[in-house]
Amino acid sequence: MGNHRLQPPAPTPADELCECLSVTAVLLCYALVPNPLRCATCNKEVIPEKLRLTAAQIEMVAGWNNFYGSVYRLWLDSGEYENWAKTELNTIASPVNQRGIKCCETLSETIPVYLWWFQEYGERRDRCPNCNHRLIAAFNWDICESCRILVPNERLE
Numbered sequence: 001m002g003n004h005r006l007q008p009p010a011p012t013p014a015d016e017l018c019e020c021l022s023v024t025a026v027l028l029c030y031a032l033v034p035n036p037l038r039c040a041t042c043n044k045e046v047i048p049e050k051l052r053l054t055a056a057q058i059e060m061v062a063g064w065n066n067f068y069g070s071v072y073r074l075w076l077d078s079g080e081y082e083n084w085a086k087t088e089l090n091t092i093a094s095p096v097n098q099r100g101i102k103c104c105e106t107l108s109e110t111i112p113v114y115l116w117w118f119q120e121y122g123e124r125r126d127r128c129p130n131c132n133h134r135l136i137a138a139f140n141w142d143i144c145e146s147c148r149i150l151v152p153n154e155r156l157e
């Protein structure tokens, strides 16, 4: 029991990969796995081959994922760095978010890509953290189209 925690991660199971015939928009979302690219429609992981990304774009995504993940895991650790990490994740000007926005801009030359905004369970936000314009409903969440930011507000029934 628990030995798996010290072993390399298993590949993403096939049923957790996007099977949509065509992917029209992508989310850049750190999810504790090597690939942060998720289909905006089904929310499953999209293999990079399906998006026809260039080698430089893939390098950028992998770099952002490690960088963001370092801060995200300090938040998850709930220890000495928790508050610092939460502030970084919640602040538009922080390097993790600025690099994320840059990454989305670059990838959007190929396909629209939105940065998944850090939000703790139960939090809601009506305005874009970057430009402060009102968010609009898109996919299953709320987005700012011009800033390419997606805020995962829970849908109120």
Ligand SMILES: [Zn+2]
Residues within 6 Å of the ligand: 018, 019, 020, 023, 039, 040, 041, 042, 043, 044
């Ligand atoms: Zn999909």
Ligand SMILES: [Zn+2]
Residues within 6 Å of the ligand: 128, 129, 130, 131, 132, 133, 144, 145, 146, 147, 148, 149
């Ligand atoms: Zn905005």
